[in-house]
Amino acid sequence: MQNTNKDGTSHIIGLPAFDDNYIWLIRNQTLCAVVDPGDAAPVLKALQQHRLQLRAIFLTHHHRDHTGGVLELVEQTGATVFGPQNEKLPHCDRRLLEHDRVMLPELDLDLEVLDVPGHTAGHIAYFGQAAGKAPVLFCGDTLFSGGSGRLFEGTPEQMVHSLEKIQALPDTTLVYCAHEYTLSNLRWALAVEPNNQALAEWNERATALRQQSLPTVPTELGLEKRINPFLRYREPSIIDSVSQRGPEPAEAPNAVFASLREWKNTFR
Numbered sequence: 001m002q003n004t005n006k007d008g009t010s011h012i013i014g015l016p017a018f019d020d021n022y023i024w025l026i027r028n029q030t031l032c033a034v035v036d037p038g039d040a041a042p043v044l045k046a047l048q049q050h051r052l053q054l055r056a057i058f059l060t061h062h063h064r065d066h067t068g069g070v071l072e073l074v075e076q077t078g079a080t081v082f083g084p085q086n087e088k089l090p091h092c093d094r095r096l097l098e099h100d101r102v103m104l105p106e107l108d109l110d111l112e113v114l115d116v117p118g119h120t121a122g123h124i125a126y127f128g129q130a131a132g133k134a135p136v137l138f139c140g141d142t143l144f145s146g147g148s149g150r151l152f153e154g155t156p157e158q159m160v161h162s163l164e165k166i167q168a169l170p171d172t173t174l175v176y177c178a179h180e181y182t183l184s185n186l187r188w189a190l191a192v193e194p195n196n197q198a199l200a201e202w203n204e205r206a207t208a209l210r211q212q213s214l215p216t217v218p219t220e221l222g223l224e225k226r227i228n229p230f231l232r233y234r235e236p237s238i239i240d241s242v243s244q245r246g247p248e249p250a251e252a253p254n255a256v257f258a259s260l261r262e263w264k265n266t267f268r
Helices: 040-050 070-077 156-167 182-192 197-211 221-227 236-243 253-266
Strands: 002-004 010-017 021-028 031-035 053-058 080-084 094-096 101-104 109-115 124-130 133-140 174-177
Touching: 010 040, 021 040, 021 174, 031 040, 040 053, 040 070, 053 070, 053 101, 109 156, 156 221, 156 253, 174 221, 182 197, 182 236, 182 253, 197 221, 236 253
Parallel strands: 031 053, 053 080, 080 094, 133 174
Antiparallel strands: 002 010, 010 021, 021 031, 101 109, 109 124, 124 133
């Protein structure tokens, strides 16, 4: 899968890894960077296939399915590793905090760092321009199409704050998340908000894409605002749906989000 400029020299390629991960490869001419390489093998194969030099590795958080390939890639390519300040990583050359900016002109990269704790305590995301495309967001496991990352280390309050930062970005932002979870997320989202027409339409399109073994990501932030319950916790239809599941009505955003997260965790 790839997203290619007309001249064919600058694009973002999704490298499938494990069962449902995507490692994002950002290419400009013969140079490239990768985001969250949990496995070195797909990256090394792409480097050889496209005759590319790996210059940079961007990490969003510490989980092994996002960092497992880092040491081998550094050993074989000498790439510079960028990652979150407050996460334990196998290797990192430049530690990043919110508002830090990474500019790599040779890769056509200009990215600003967002602190987005919740999935992990020190999770970050990268927002800006990559491979001639703007705006783009590499958000790891914070936001998926129709879903959001589990709270392994953070709190509902932290995740709500993180998602509000993302919601403040332009609707045209292309969201490069790290997993192909879309269809399972949408089945749950339809249970939460069955009368959402935009959601039903996206579920139909996404199903058709997966039937052709095509990716459903990147997704567009404007679409996610219309269909993703984890971005719609202030909507009356979402609040009503959540309230019907518990003895006490949940109306505060943090409480609605927490109820949604619990619902999603147990949904089959």
